[in-house]
Amino acid sequence: MTDAIVRLLSLFNQLDCCTRRVILDFESKESDLLGYLNRIGFFDNLAPNVEVLPSRPEISGAKLHRGRNRGVVEIARINKNARDQNLPGRLTRAIESACANRSDASELTGAAWTIFAELIGNVFDHSDTPIDGLAALQVYPKGNCLKVAVSDSGRGLLDTLRPSLKTEHPRLAQLSDMELLVQVFRQGISRHGSNRGCGLKSSAEKAIKFRAELDVRLPYVRVLLVPGKQGYAPNTAFCYRDLPLIWGTHLCFTFELD
Amino acid sequence: MNEAEELRLRPFMSANEGWGRASGREVYGALVEFVESRAGKVIFRISLSGVKRVDVSFASETIVELARRYRGQKGFCFMDLEDKDMEENWAAAAERSKQPLMNWAGGRSRILGPQPSQGVADAFHFALAKGPTRAADYAASVKEMSITNASTKFKQLWDGGFLLRRERAAESGGVEFVYVPIR
Numbered sequence: 001m002t003d004a005i006v007r008l009l010s011l012f013n014q015l016d017c018c019t020r021r022v023i024l025d026f027e028s029k030e031s032d033l034l035g036y037l038n039r040i041g042f043f044d045n046l047a048p049n050v051e052v053l054p055s056r057p058e059i060s061g062a063k064l065h066r067g068r069n070r071g072v073v074e075i076a077r078i079n080k081n082a083r084d085q086n087l088p089g090r091l092t093r094a095i096e097s098a099c100a101n102r103s104d105a106s107e108l109t110g111a112a113w114t115i116f117a118e119l120i121g122n123v124f125d126h127s128d129t130p131i132d133g134l135a136a137l138q139v140y141p142k143g144n145c146l147k148v149a150v151s152d153s154g155r156g157l158l159d160t161l162r163p164s165l166k167t168e169h170p171r172l173a174q175l176s177d178m179e180l181l182v183q184v185f186r187q188g189i190s191r192h193g194s195n196r197g198c199g200l201k202s203s204a205e206k207a208i209k210f211r212a213e214l215d216v217r218l219p220y221v222r223v224l225l226v227p228g229k230q231g232y233a234p235n236t237a238f239c240y241r242d243l244p245l246i247w248g249t250h251l252c253f254t255f256e257l258d
Numbered sequence: 259m260n261e262a263e264e265l266r267l268r269p270f271m272s273a274n275e276g277w278g279r280a281s282g283r284e285v286y287g288a289l290v291e292f293v294e295s296r297a298g299k300v301i302f303r304i305s306l307s308g309v310k311r312v313d314v315s316f317a318s319e320t321i322v323e324l325a326r327r328y329r330g331q332k333g334f335c336f337m338d339l340e341d342k343d344m345e346e347n348w349a350a351a352a353e354r355s356k357q358p359l360m361n362w363a364g365g366r367s368r369i370l371g372p373q374p375s376q377g378v379a380d381a382f383h384f385a386l387a388k389g390p391t392r393a394a395d396y397a398a399s400v401k402e403m404s405i406t407n408a409s410t411k412f413k414q415l416w417d418g419g420f421l422l423r424r425e426r427a428a429e430s431g432g433v434e435f436v437y438v439p440i441r
Contacts, residue, residue: 083278085275107343110341110343113311113313117313117315121315198318198351198353199313202313205346205350
């Protein structure tokens, strides 16, 4: 769920950035969605101009309850103007404590850290995002599912990659969006040449060890990569085209844990 | 003369976790300065003491790039890289840059990144076991191996960044190469 919330949060902030008026109406009394969103830090990262009905929570539930939820949810802002060197470590510490009883806790934490580090690094290096990015994690209360998500509001991974394909990787230029995305995570492809692009590939390799699914939302496309015997492959991927516009690259790895 | 020196990575980093290409590039500049300031040193033994984690991008831009820059002239190897997860990240970076790096942690030798091809693997293991060695030594140890053939194999290993070499005067007059494992 955190990945969906982060995407919505990105969308609202993007609309606000484009000077659209955004109103989030929580006045239905049958839902405690506002309370939930407050607990996970949604409003801490929502653009100040976005109007919330009946009103924005006065106190951040995320700051109040941090560390006391049964499940762990963290949403952190990626300040595009100032690298927070400790951000991947801070996010990963929440996993360390939530999964401390697992025998593979160290490997899981290492994988999550590398994924956060590589994906957050890409936000700085490639995204051209005009507003801050977001990183999120969720450990389900039973500890059997972990989600690691990073979003930006830039041009989208394929839009930054495709212009360079004809010169750098001509054989890949004809691939569909889904096929190209699979190759990005299998081979590691970069617009900066063949000795780059290892970050996404390494992230995928770490995630595949835990049979993690990877959900990628780009401006008009969503691709779901499901690991098979050969890792991520076109024949086990699902593609949803012609979706409503959300700028950026939104990646979420879902670790289904035993 | 002692040709090897320890290179501790942590003092070059701003935090105990290194990630991202940009911060890697900053560290790389300082590493090059350090290496240049040790003109007589040929082998740098990397210590990761105090470094908690690095991602693949950071690894690519720092030690792997350093080893690539000085390939054939100076060698870089790890002495205390025990963590499996971190070893994977260093290996992925080394593989991407086609730059092998030795890891000697725990008294065992592992090559991170590209492996020597089948045709030269035996020569490489001979050099690892023997220490400084000449093509003539290897040729003498293998049945029907000519010195020229042994020489070609060692040169390939030197070109590929698996071994270092230095010149010395041969007993016969001329110059011969002594091949040295990066340790």
